[in-house]
Amino acid sequence: MNQDWFEMPEIRRRNFSKSVWVPLRAIHTIEEQGKYGFLGYKQEFFGVGTLAVPLVNRNEAEKLGWDDIGISGQHSGYIQDNEYIPSTFYCHFNNNPIGEHLVLEQRINGIESTVWHLSQDLVLTLGLMREIDTWVRPVEGYCEVVRLRRQQNGSPSLIEIHSSHLRDYLCARNMALYTTSYRDRREILEEISHISWKENPFIEIKGMDRWEGRITEIHEGGMGFGQKTAVFHVERTDPGLSDDVPELDPVSDENTKSQSWTKQHHGRKLYFIHGELWRNEWLEPASASPLIRGDKAQLTVFFITNIEGKQENKEALIHSDSWLWFRPDVINALMSYRGAKLEWYTRDTGNVGCSPDDNVHFGINSISLINVYAKDIGMLPEWQQKIWAAHNISPDGGVSEELLDSQMRATPANTQAPERFLESGLNELNNVANIELGIVLLKPHDYLPKVLKSAHRFRAIDKAGFYALAKDIARLTADSIDSSAIQKIITLPKGEKFGSLKSLERLVTLNVDPQKARLLLAPLVGAYELRHGDSHLPSSQIDEALALAHVDKDAPIIQQGYQLLNACVGSIYEITKVLSDIGKKVVSGNGVKSAK
Numbered sequence: 001m002n003q004d005w006f007e008m009p010e011i012r013r014r015n016f017s018k019s020v021w022v023p024l025r026a027i028h029t030i031e032e033q034g035k036y037g038f039l040g041y042k043q044e045f046f047g048v049g050t051l052a053v054p055l056v057n058r059n060e061a062e063k064l065g066w067d068d069i070g071i072s073g074q075h076s077g078y079i080q081d082n083e084y085i086p087s088t089f090y091c092h093f094n095n096n097p098i099g100e101h102l103v104l105e106q107r108i109n110g111i112e113s114t115v116w117h118l119s120q121d122l123v124l125t126l127g128l129m130r131e132i133d134t135w136v137r138p139v140e141g142y143c144e145v146v147r148l149r150r151q152q153n154g155s156p157s158l159i160e161i162h163s164s165h166l167r168d169y170l171c172a173r174n175m176a177l178y179t180t181s182y183r184d185r186r187e188i189l190e191e192i193s194h195i196s197w198k199e200n201p202f203i204e205i206k207g208m209d210r211w212e213g214r215i216t217e218i219h220e221g222g223m224g225f226g227q228k229t230a231v232f233h234v235e236r237t238d239p240g241l242s243d244d245v246p247e248l249d250p251v252s253d254e255n256t257k258s259q260s261w262t263k264q265h266h267g268r269k270l271y272f273i274h275g276e277l278w279r280n281e282w283l284e285p286a287s288a289s290p291l292i293r294g295d296k297a298q299l300t301v302f303f304i305t306n307i308e309g310k311q312e313n314k315e316a317l318i319h320s321d322s323w324l325w326f327r328p329d330v331i332n333a334l335m336s337y338r339g340a341k342l343e344w345y346t347r348d349t350g351n352v353g354c355s356p357d358d359n360v361h362f363g364i365n366s367i368s369l370i371n372v373y374a375k376d377i378g379m380l381p382e383w384q385q386k387i388w389a390a391h392n393i394s395p396d397g398g399v400s401e402e403l404l405d406s407q408m409r410a411t412p413a414n415t416q417a418p419e420r421f422l423e424s425g426l427n428e429l430n431n432v433a434n435i436e437l438g439i440v441l442l443k444p445h446d447y448l449p450k451v452l453k454s455a456h457r458f459r460a461i462d463k464a465g466f467y468a469l470a471k472d473i474a475r476l477t478a479d480s481i482d483s484s485a486i487q488k489i490i491t492l493p494k495g496e497k498f499g500s501l502k503s504l505e506r507l508v509t510l511n512v513d514p515q516k517a518r519l520l521l522a523p524l525v526g527a528y529e530l531r532h533g534d535s536h537l538p539s540s541q542i543d544e545a546l547a548l549a550h551v552d553k554d555a556p557i558i559q560q561g562y563q564l565l566n567a568c569v570g571s572i573y574e575i576t577k578v579l580s581d582i583g584k585k586v587v588s589g590n591g592v593k594s595a596k
Contacts, residue, residue, distance in 0.1 A: 003195055006185050006213055006275030012206075016179055016283050021147075021160040023048040025103040025116060026181075027071050028149070028157040034188075037222025039270060041188040046158075047071045048181045051090055051099030054174060058282075060098050061178045062208075066278050068092075069180055075104040088119070099178060103159055113155040118146060125172070125292055126165055137165070140383055141354055142338040163283075170285035172292035177283040184276045188218070192271045208280040216274070219267035227265060234258040290382075301385040303377065303392050314385065317378025323399050324377055326370040328558050330391035331458040342456060347415035347562075348402040358384055363403025368558035369393070371400045373407060418562070418569040419456045425572040426476060432580045439485040441504075451475055460561030463533075469561055470530035470549075473568050477501075478528045501525055508575060511582045520574050522548040523567035530564075 016022050026048035034041035049070040053061045069090060077087045080095055087104055089097040102122055106115040118135065122128070128135040128145055135146035145165045149158040170176060192215060201214035217225035238248050238255045249255055288295035302311040303324055312320075334340055337354035344350040345361075353359030360376040370391075377388055402413040426442060433441035451472045460466035481500035490506045492498055498506060501521055508517040526549030533542050546553050550567040551560050 003197075006187075006195075006273055007211065008183065008185065008275060008277055011183060011277065012209060012211065015281055016163075016177075017281070020163055022163050022166055022177070022283060023158060023160050023179075023181075024050050024118075025071070025105070025156075026158045027155075029151065037188070037218065038220060039188055039190055042186070044183070044185045046181070046183045048158075048179060049073075050102060050180070051178045052102050052170065052173070052175045053099035053178045055176060055285075057098050058176065058178075060092070062280070064092070064098070064178070064180065065280060066180045066182050069178075070182060071105075074107050075101055076106075099175075102161075102177075113153070116148065116156045116159055118159070122169060126169060138339065139355065139357065140381070143383075164286070165291065167283070167286035168289045168291045170283070171287070171289040171295075174285070176285055179279075179281050179283060181279045181281075182277070183279075184274065186272065186274045189271050189273060190268070192273065195273065210278045211276065213273075213275045216272040218270050218272050219265045220270055221265075221267050222272075223265040223267075225265075225269050228262045229265065230260065230262050232258065232260045297382070299382075301382055301389050303374070303385075303389055304394050305374065307395050309394060314378040314382075317374045320374040320378070322374050323371045323395075323403075324374050324388075325365075325393050325395050325397075326372065326388060327391045327393055327461075328364075328368055328370055328458050329461045330370055330388060331456075332461065333387055333391065335453070335458075342419075342453075344417035344420040345406070346402050346413040347417050348400055349406055349413070350417065354384060354387060355381075361403070361407070363400025363406075364558070365397045365400040367397035368556045369397050371403050418565040421569050421573070422455055422476070422565065423452050425569055425576070429572055429576045429579070432576050436579055436582055437489060439488070440482060441485065442480045443482050445480065448476065448480070455565070457558055457561035457565060460557050460564075462557060466557055466560055466564070467530055467533045470527045470533065470564060473524075473527040473564065474531045477524050477568070477572070501528060504575070508578050511578050517578075520571055520578065523550060523564075523571040526551070527564060527568055 026046055028046045030044040030046055032043045047066075047070060049066070051061060051064075051069055075087050078085050080091065083095050085091050085095065085097075088100050090099050090101060091097050100119070102119045104117045104119070106117060108115065118128075118130075123130075123135065126145060127137055127139055129138055133148040133150065134144055136142045137145050144162070146159065146161045148156055149160075151157045166177065195213075195215060197213050197215070201212045204211045219225055223229065235257050236248070236251075236255055237257050238246070240246050240248065288297055290297040299313040299315065302313050303317065304310070305312050305316075305320070305322060305324065317324075331342065331352060334352055334354040335342060339356045340352075340354045341356060341359060342350065342352050343359075348364040350362060351359045352362055358380055360372050360380070363371045365371055372388075377385065380388070402415065406412045430440065430442045433439050455469065455472045455476065457469075459469040459472070478500050481504055483498065483500045483503045486500075486503040486507050487498070490503065490510070492506070501524055505517050505521045508520060512520070526545045526547070529537065529541065529545035530549065533545065537545070543553065546560075549564050551563045553560070555563065
């Protein structure tokens with residue numbers, strides 16, 4: 001490696017105050033190659049110890065360094081001067097706490113890995129939830145706040161926290177984070193002409209940083225070049241050592257014998273190059289604590305509120321009696337978050353939110369834009385407002401009539417959204433088939449809950465999304481229908497093979513005429529044909545499939561998604577009704593047999 005690698009200029013230029021992720025503790029071997037003492041050996045190590053320090057204790061804390069709060073100490077409660085010191089506190093010599101450990105290391109025994117415990121106060125105050133080696137914040141869209149990394153043997157090596165959350169916490173407690181770190185880089189070489197240090201060791205001190213570089217001549221194997229090792233050997237000579245139960249006298253010249261010699265080391269000459277950096281630094285608290293203390297932060301999110309493009313922030317929105325307009329893809333953006341929820345009230349209104357505790361009433365207007373009452377957006381947390389603001393547009397198409405019916409006219413529309421009945425319709429279809437025909441019509445699959453969650457009209461924000469919606473409907477219907485179960489009841493024409501939808505259509509004809517059965521299943525057949533519309537079907541076949549699904553190809557794409565869902569959900573309920581009317585017996589061929 002070149003000289004810069006040992007001198008670490010890229011490390012010394014950076015500091016934790018400008019990092020997005022701040023280490024709270026590290027015992028991290030970044031790289032290790034070869035075997036010590038031999039050519040090709042190379043290692044880089046990074047260690048960190050930290051204390052959360054009350055601002056009034058800054059001067060006391062700066063007297064501490066790597067040897068005091070690095071990685072050598074074990075965290076546990078202890079007695080000092082007859083006084084109990086809790087494990088979370090760091091006290092120097094006077095029993096007065098200088099700061100608190102935000103990460104506590106528990107050492108168990110020689111075979112168990114150490115355990116790192118994140119401060120309970122930090123976890124509870126920030127509302128964190130641990131998931132394996134990650135701590136997330138559910139009230140903020142399950143964003144990652146703390147993460148733990150491990151070595152290959154499973155032992156913890158690095159735990160980091162998101163800077164903005166840590167600084168908010170420190171601000172609320174009037175604290176700063178005091179960090180002491182150590183990094184070393186070492187390598188064994190046989191040629192060192194590229195190293196130009198004037199002294200050995202070569203030392204540089206700047207502020208609270210201390211860097212040292214040194215070169216050590218060694219023999220291959222690791223021993224000092226040209227040096228000798230002194231060996232001392234001492235043994236007991238007590239006459240009773242061979243007794244069954246030896247009883248030995250105190251050690252003296254009479255019962256001991258010693259000898260010594262020196263060993264000259266041999267082997268080719270190599271060079272051990274070593275660069276070390278000790279650094280102490282402060283991470284200052286944030287200027288405000290909006291998350292914990294509820295401080296008013298600078299407002300950075302603005303929304304277009306009129307046709308002239310006027311932009312207003314939450315302070316204006318919460319006193320507004322107007323609505324905002326959003327592109328329909330905002331629903332997909334919200335639904336991409338863990339814990340998101342989409343519910344339907346009427347055909348064109350519902351409830352949506354990217355967090356379980358923060359939902360807003362929305363409506364769909366005449367041109368498929370999303371309307372939300374401005375005050376409802378103004379009351380959301382800022383991180384959610386940023387999601388909405390990314391899809392905010394100037395007013396167009398008026399306010400959703402059904403949203404006005406609910407919020408202003410106090411007479412909610414008497415309409416229904418097909419999305420609300422898709423899952424219940426499939427469940428009812430399966431239950432009726434089970435009760436009346438003794439079969440499991442729809443095969444269970446692990447992916448179905450995820451597919452159901454995404455089966456809504458906003459999936460169809462473009463043609464590709466529309467075809468993806470059709471594919472999801474096909475997975476819930478045609479792909480899930482158990483043809484073999486149906487074919488135990490129906491009679492197939494000799495030599496013919498029926499797929500799932502054709503088998504279901506044949507089953508329906510046991511109670512209605514073939515023409516009606518074909519019409520009942522037409523939307524499901526249309527969805528099945530449309531699932532490959534983006535790459536496989538010519539336009540004429542796409543038009544035919546749209547017609548089967550009762551979709552107007554000239555309607556806005558979101559409206560097409562609604563029409564597809566509406567037709568398919570209606571088909572499911574109509575088929576369920578037909579199956580429920582079949583009763584206990586079905587016609588099969590020329591005779592009648594029991595369905596069970």
